Amino acid sequence: MSNVNEEVGRILGSYSQNINNEIESTLSSISPNDLQEASIYLTKAGGKMLRPALTVLVSEAVGGNIESSIKVAVAIELIHTFSLIHDDIMDKDDMRRGKPSVHKVWGEPVAILAGDTLFSKAYESIINSKDEIDSPNPEECLERVNKTLSVVADACVKICEGQAQDMGFEGNFDVKEEEYLDMIFKKTGALIAAATKSGAIMGGGDEEITSAMYEYGRLIGLAFQIQDDYLDLVSDENSIGKPVGSDIAEGKMTIIVVNALSKANDEDKNKLLKILKIGNESGNCSKEHIDEALSIFEKYGSIQYAYNVALKKIQDAKKLLEILPDSESKYALSLIADFVLERQS
Amino acid sequence: MSNVNEEVGRILGSYSQNINNEIESTLSSISPNDLQEASIYLTKAGGKMLRPALTVLVSEAVGGNIESSIKVAVAIELIHTFSLIHDDIMDKDDMRRGKPSVHKVWGEPVAILAGDTLFSKAYESIINSKDEIDSPNPEECLERVNKTLSVVADACVKICEGQAQDMGFEGNFDVKEEEYLDMIFKKTGALIAAATKSGAIMGGGDEEITSAMYEYGRLIGLAFQIQDDYLDLVSDENSIGKPVGSDIAEGKMTIIVVNALSKANDEDKNKLLKILKIGNESGNCSKEHIDEALSIFEKYGSIQYAYNVALKKIQDAKKLLEILPDSESKYALSLIADFVLERQS
Numbered sequence: 001m002s003n004v005n006e007e008v009g010r011i012l013g014s015y016s017q018n019i020n021n022e023i024e025s026t027l028s029s030i031s032p033n034d035l036q037e038a039s040i041y042l043t044k045a046g047g048k049m050l051r052p053a054l055t056v057l058v059s060e061a062v063g064g065n066i067e068s069s070i071k072v073a074v075a076i077e078l079i080h081t082f083s084l085i086h087d088d089i090m091d092k093d094d095m096r097r098g099k100p101s102v103h104k105v106w107g108e109p110v111a112i113l114a115g116d117t118l119f120s121k122a123y124e125s126i127i128n129s130k131d132e133i134d135s136p137n138p139e140e141c142l143e144r145v146n147k148t149l150s151v152v153a154d155a156c157v158k159i160c161e162g163q164a165q166d167m168g169f170e171g172n173f174d175v176k177e178e179e180y181l182d183m184i185f186k187k188t189g190a191l192i193a194a195a196t197k198s199g200a201i202m203g204g205g206d207e208e209i210t211s212a213m214y215e216y217g218r219l220i221g222l223a224f225q226i227q228d229d230y231l232d233l234v235s236d237e238n239s240i241g242k243p244v245g246s247d248i249a250e251g252k253m254t255i256i257v258v259n260a261l262s263k264a265n266d267e268d269k270n271k272l273l274k275i276l277k278i279g280n281e282s283g284n285c286s287k288e289h290i291d292e293a294l295s296i297f298e299k300y301g302s303i304q305y306a307y308n309v310a311l312k313k314i315q316d317a318k319k320l321l322e323i324l325p326d327s328e329s330k331y332a333l334s335l336i337a338d339f340v341l342e343r344q345s
Numbered sequence: 346m347s348n349v350n351e352e353v354g355r356i357l358g359s360y361s362q363n364i365n366n367e368i369e370s371t372l373s374s375i376s377p378n379d380l381q382e383a384s385i386y387l388t389k390a391g392g393k394m395l396r397p398a399l400t401v402l403v404s405e406a407v408g409g410n411i412e413s414s415i416k417v418a419v420a421i422e423l424i425h426t427f428s429l430i431h432d433d434i435m436d437k438d439d440m441r442r443g444k445p446s447v448h449k450v451w452g453e454p455v456a457i458l459a460g461d462t463l464f465s466k467a468y469e470s471i472i473n474s475k476d477e478i479d480s481p482n483p484e485e486c487l488e489r490v491n492k493t494l495s496v497v498a499d500a501c502v503k504i505c506e507g508q509a510q511d512m513g514f515e516g517n518f519d520v521k522e523e524e525y526l527d528m529i530f531k532k533t534g535a536l537i538a539a540a541t542k543s544g545a546i547m548g549g550g551d552e553e554i555t556s557a558m559y560e561y562g563r564l565i566g567l568a569f570q571i572q573d574d575y576l577d578l579v580s581d582e583n584s585i586g587k588p589v590g591s592d593i594a595e596g597k598m599t600i601i602v603v604n605a606l607s608k609a610n611d612e613d614k615n616k617l618l619k620i621l622k623i624g625n626e627s628g629n630c631s632k633e634h635i636d637e638a639l640s641i642f643e644k645y646g647s648i649q650y651a652y653n654v655a656l657k658k659i660q661d662a663k664k665l666l667e668i669l670p671d672s673e674s675k676y677a678l679s680l681i682a683d684f685v686l687e688r689q690s
Binding site: 161 | 375376377379380431434435436453454455457458460461462464465466468469472475483484487488490491494495498499501502504505506508509510512513
């Protein structure tokens, strides 16, 4: 494990106790019991807590205290969890964070409701944050909460739209890079951008800083998803917890596939399309097919291309941090940007 | 059709064009297309639009204009629609408002997403309402929006909890009246109470009026659900669009069942429990069983009991309206209370 991964692990760990306590207190009033348990379950399944930590770190980096932003940070994590629960139902994914997914344990009806409950609780948490803001001006507090709600509601619409786009891509191999990037921005980037922007708002950052922090979040969100595509091919099974090339095996659209299809000659393109169709229909194509796809990706430099796209986004994201005054939190935000590429899982 | 039904039909009709236009403009930006269509579908299926009309009427009754409350009214209707879409998936109801339900047309994944999208759009609509409020004081506008968001988020949590309670009641015939009323308050009453309370807030009503309007909404919401239980037994098939006694046929818990079970002697109680279990397991018990249950309900006065409970709530609700100055809107709110009992479907 690199130093970056260790350092980021330590930083995320230093916030996780506060965040977990706040999540627990937010969800403790839900009744009946099985709805409460189903709602809490995934929040205790050992997620990285990257999104809420980003909110708190940005808030601190612009001069806010942790109380001003923690309820918003928790809201972001609850929305992330809500989307995971519903996505797992839609995608029929039976495992999540190494445990059976919510609908496998409680059934689909309770899982749908648990997602809806987390979604509602997230908004409640943001609204309640107005009494925690470190500002003497009540109008200013209301203004910050209102702006944050607006950012978060926008991200929620985008998450739904991104998931619909992603489902629409299934079995459709005529996706342009621009469309692919738009999908992953909505599905993954928008909530991370909302996490960083709302941290800036709640901490009292001005318009310029707030916009820069949105862009920082958007870029690391995009890089995060692209790096997921990349790790699926270059990591090892133990690190990512699934077989190498599993995206190809399932015929999934990734930036690597999009790039290879756009560059390949007709022969290679047809070979790759055939493999993807088998993967899409069977959910599991053969090792030979995966190797064949890999050699096509290598021939056209598509794996390196994906890495370069992610790297450029991380470099741009780090430049945006220059707007912040020097602080430990600013340093942590820079490390988290590096971590997006350094992580092995 | 009674005069009340005609008059209320006319009142609801007079707002429906404005509300429908606002819904359409709120949902027109959703992409991709199939997500937009699935999200809009039920809003165009001819619902009564009772909830949004209540919001606008209360807002007007406390002195607000329609612009101040219409985006909140629309949000309430979108939340109602979201809950119908998800409930239909959970309850495996394939028809809604005389049309195939959303998951029958687009499949469950898109239906889950359409519900989530409406939910997100509802919050966006409330947030956007701050620029429409008829008040010169920007802090006051923010305050109203913030209070409304708080009321609505609370109702959303309750809707989820109520649905979970309702699912928990399935096949459980040991439900107390208090538990039953708590369930229907959460599942139906909370959103109607949020509709009326948020109308009062957005229109600029003071604390006392706002609380009274919440209580008015809560009471007519409870009466509405109890009257549904009642109409299932005393209405005719043509009016309610389903066979008389279909709740018994499905073994559903209603206030009438709860009341009869609490009063019946052991013999009648066992007969009724047997019928309910058959209904619950088969989803459709025989005409003879329904008639037998009906005669038990009549023997213990449980049908009349339900009507009396609903009537008392409507009388109390109407008394609460006395706090309002006389106006056409106040008169309409009184008529809507009567309509809850007069309606045949």
